[in-house]
Amino acid sequence: MPEATSANAELGPLIDGVRTLFHLLKAAAERVHGDGERSAARRGVLLSLHEKELQTVPQIAAARPVSRQHIQTVVNALLDDGLVERTANPDHQRSHLIRLTASGRDRIRMILQREAAIFAELPLPLDTEQLRRSTATLNAVAQAFHPENVDAAIRRIDSKP
Amino acid sequence: MPEATSANAELGPLIDGVRTLFHLLKAAAERVHGDGERSAARRGVLLSLHEKELQTVPQIAAARPVSRQHIQTVVNALLDDGLVERTANPDHQRSHLIRLTASGRDRIRMILQREAAIFAELPLPLDTEQLRRSTATLNAVAQAFHPENVDAAIRRIDSKP
């Protein structure tokens, strides 16, 4: 198992970068998508169903860092808008499987296509390899920050004065 | 000037990573700091004043991706809590220079120290170099996503059918 190292001293700037980028991306999403699908949560759910066709609400929620109840309200809104629909779940009567409708599929395709087009116009002085490595690092950090890990670390710190 | 490349296709996963990590970090901050200084904005302002002693509110705001008005309210709250104070600004009568009080300095020191201790306990299988590179990449991406760049990219896309 990997050991903690002094590398963690470098976490501060990374965290700052994540926060800054998060806000910039939020603002960018509004600019890019106008009033159609501005919400990151809606986009996230559509994307999740685009990648994995049939999922229950709790399954969608489990894969993202937000509460089940919140995903439920997002899915309900998408149902109202006709972008997703319920289908019978052989394993469960109350918990339907959710999937994209034709119009939902169109929507997420348009979103992704527009994003890709605009990203390609951004002055980004980075190559694929750098982005991939950075993403991998981010995911490793995310792993380290899973609630159980954080709680365990806090317990260790607080138990020794 | 750097050209856009197909690297931008790798932006999607990176963006997802940023969002996920942002939420995890938010949750972690609550766990780490309990009810003392849970808010990222308060912490950010304290940190900003810790790094650069005397700043006006607009100066603090300019360095972060949030509105001047919001930083103003955060600073006002910190004033109420006695963590920062106003000092005369030789260059401007209305716009005071803000600086940490002794108690504010203690607060941010404690925050940083506790964070460092807990980070050091996290199972993070990464070395300093990786984190530094990743941070640099994030900052480059943040640069690319500055509102003017995004708007310019949108204009280019929308002008060609």
Place this chain on the structure above:
DNA sequence: ACCTATTGACAACTAAATTGTCATAACATA
């Protein structure tokens, strides 16, 4: 002296979530 930009204060609003509660349904097991 005049015009414009900046600042602090305040208000109203919004997005994106959280927590808590409830009734019902599913599941495990004795």
Place this chain on the structure above:
DNA sequence: TATGTTATGACAATTTAGTTGTCAATAGGT
């Protein structure tokens, strides 16, 4: 098969972290 536990959907109340807009006063440039 009854029974306690967990999962689910629905709903409500609340919270956080911002936003935008407006105003009066003040600075700063020409």
